[in-house]
Amino acid sequence: MDATGTVLEGFGRHLSLQRNLSAHTVRAYLGDVTSLLEHLDERGTALADLDLTALRSWLVGQQRRGMSRATLARRVAAVRTFCTWAARSGHLSSDVGARLRSPRPDRHLPAVLGVEDAAGLLRTAEELAGDDDPLHLRDWAALELLYATGVxxxxxxxxxxxxVDLGERTVRVTGKGDKERVVPFGVPAGRAVAAWLDRGRPRLVGPGSGAALFLGARGGRLDPRTVRGVLHRLTAVAGVHDLAPHGLRHSTATHLLAGGSDLRTVQEVLGHSSLATTQRYTHVTPERLRAAYTQAHPRA
Structure with missing residues (x-):
């Protein structure tokens, strides 16, 4: 293994074992650092000679290739993490990435459904599940749970x-960094999940099912791409705005805020480690802002 491979292998172990990052994040970070190392190689710069000028040169190159701000921000985060690790492990004499500034993230928010449209979408899923087809029962339960919990x-x-605890109406999920949280859900989602577990899942169970809550048509654990396809199809059938699962998650957060929930609660529900992240994913409606102002300000 060459020097670059050794460095990447060591950094990958650090991310997995010490930072406890998900396999997806580890792959993304390693890809980002590989891009930086290739840039250094093109410049004829050794890793030990990495400086802020080289880092900025690499970042400018990424921008010129049309990278989105979100991707650039992640790449900067990956390189900062790498530089900190490289300095501690002796590959760099100092943490040169500490001064690399990240581009401001896009303020673009995913599309959201209004409360009535969300209800229409879930009503459509329930109506289709009326034929007792196990896949329709699954789709109904999956969408109800996505919207109810914002996972x-x-x-x-x-x-x-x-x-899943149907008695307490909670579901335990594992989020980023392998952090577990328990999220409550309401009666409609509980009814849909109960129907899926009672009448749908037993008919799809196969050798590869394991303990998975949701199953694919062949009995294995449900693939995220299948959920995306289901959501796109059902929004079309329901005649509501098309959106991805993340848009449904954002809808949940928006509706929680509009209903009176505070940001801290939404942060816990969504599983964000930082309140700043929650603020990016949610927005306060003008009506909610006016109501809060009227209630709180002495001269409203």
Missing amino acids: RVSELVGADVTD
Whole structure:
């Protein structure tokens, strides 16, 4: 293995074992650092000679290739993490990435459904499940649970049967950094999940099912891409705005805020480690802002 491979292998172990990052994040960070190392090689710069000028040169090159601000921000985060690790492990004499500034993230928000449209979407899913087809029962339960809890689609498909407590109406999910949280859900989602577990899942169970809560048509754990396809199809059938699972998650957060929930609660529900992240994913409606102002300000 060459020097670059050795460095990447060591950094990958650090991310997995010490930072406890998900396999997806580890792959993304390693790809970002590989891009930086290739840039250094093109410049004829050794890793030991990495400086802020080289880092900025690499970042400018990424911008010129048309990278989105979100991707650039992640790449900067990856390189900062790498530089800190490289300095501590002796590959760099100092943490040169500490002064690399990240581009401001885009303020673009995903599309959201209004409360009535969300209800229409879920009503459509329930009506289709009336034929007792196991896939329709699954789709109804999956969408109800996504909207009720605001969990990520990866968290939904990663859940096991034992993670659901129908009596308490809660589901335990594992989010980023392998952090577990328990999220409540309401009566409609509980009814849909109960129907899926009672009448749908037993008819799809196969050798590869394991303990997975949601199953694909062949009996294996449900794939996130299938959920995306289901959501796109059902929004069309329901005649509401098309959106991805993340848009449904954002809808949940928006509706919680509009209904009176505070940002801290939404942060806990969504599983964000930082309140700043929650503020990016949610926005206060003018009506909610006016109501809060009227209630709180002495001269409103």
